[in-house]
Amino acid sequence: MAKLMTLLWGAGSPPCWRVMITLEEKKLQGYKHKLLSFEKGEHKSQEVLEINPRGQLPAFKYGNIILNESLATCLYLENQFKSQGIQLIPDSPENHAVMYQRMMEGLTLTDKLNSVIYYDQSVPEEEIHDSAVKRNKEALTTELKLWEGYLHNVAAGSYLAGSFSLADVIVFPNVAYAFRFGLSVGCYPKLAKYYSLLKNRPSIKATWPPHWVASRNGYDILKDL
């Protein structure tokens, strides 16, 4: 099956990382993949546009089937390969509900991280306002505290919805990203513990962004949150 799959991806992109973690967990190693450079604009290349008209990564193909939204891809792979690898959607109604809820909230976390980390790149120079920078940082702080609270409530500081699930697949890359960009371990101890617990999971280690391995130093843009 995996041989019929092709993934075009960008390093460090949480949406791409989610798909790669899912492929590992579902024992779908051996898929074709190609690392493209956002800096060089390769996500807008013809090769990507043929799969994803939005010119975004991931762009994923499995035979004639095309899936470009990371959550859609993860949900599809789990549902089509239910009995292969780790089960990523929990059975109990309670965990089932929490999993979908956190998975979808993970997109808000992504948006709020991007609104701080990439603010300067997302609007033209003449539209940049210090007041917007401040507001976006405050909104991200509120968001991160919400997640700190969610993790406070889960049993034994472990996964988001009982056992490891799609909620973790979707949310973990954001958390890793936040720490890479300088989030304080001291101010967010539950998120830091969650990060430590998951970062050595085989599927996550195997898909760790290559340039994060090459350079252990991150950025400090989130250090004051």
Next chain:
Amino acid sequence: MAKLMTLLWGAGSPPCWRVMITLEEKKLQGYKHKLLSFEKGEHKSQEVLEINPRGQLPAFKYGNIILNESLATCLYLENQFKSQGIQLIPDSPENHAVMYQRMMEGLTLTDKLNSVIYYDQSVPEEEIHDSAVKRNKEALTTELKLWEGYLHNVAAGSYLAGSFSLADVIVFPNVAYAFRFGLSVGCYPKLAKYYSLLKNRPSIKATWPPHWVASRNGYDILKDL
């Protein structure tokens, strides 16, 4: 089952409407519900915050289970009540994939509609730029043309993923919203046909925003797109 469910909702909100359509399709009529006013700020009331710490609608409770993200709620209800009412996740791998893909892309359509319709309310007056208004309108036009193309390709101008599915549940309220806010039927004939096809579906008629019935006149903010 439905008697154990409570939905706090706001009229005309696509996320709330999605949950209501799903409850109808899954034959879960009889749930408790309460219409709250965004204008009066009732989505920030204690009653909502107890269910949804984000102070957003929908806020949905089913016994001890809480689901506040519309897609999470729809996915959960479909999976927990699979054999009840209409099946909203298609079986065939092709339609299964398209359903998840369009469902997730529906969130981008929501964002781009909001960025035009609610731009003035989303940023303080001193941060309003005509250039941003123009850019947001262009981005929405590109987005709407993408959907016009998706509908051009589906068989017989019908549903987004074979038969009626969660993709339609998620996307239709956005399409209805776009026409309510003045989108041109002539410029987007496929979207207009899709709108006509679905607007009389019983689950959609039963949940039509009450103030849209009271006042048939919409707005013209999208008329030039």
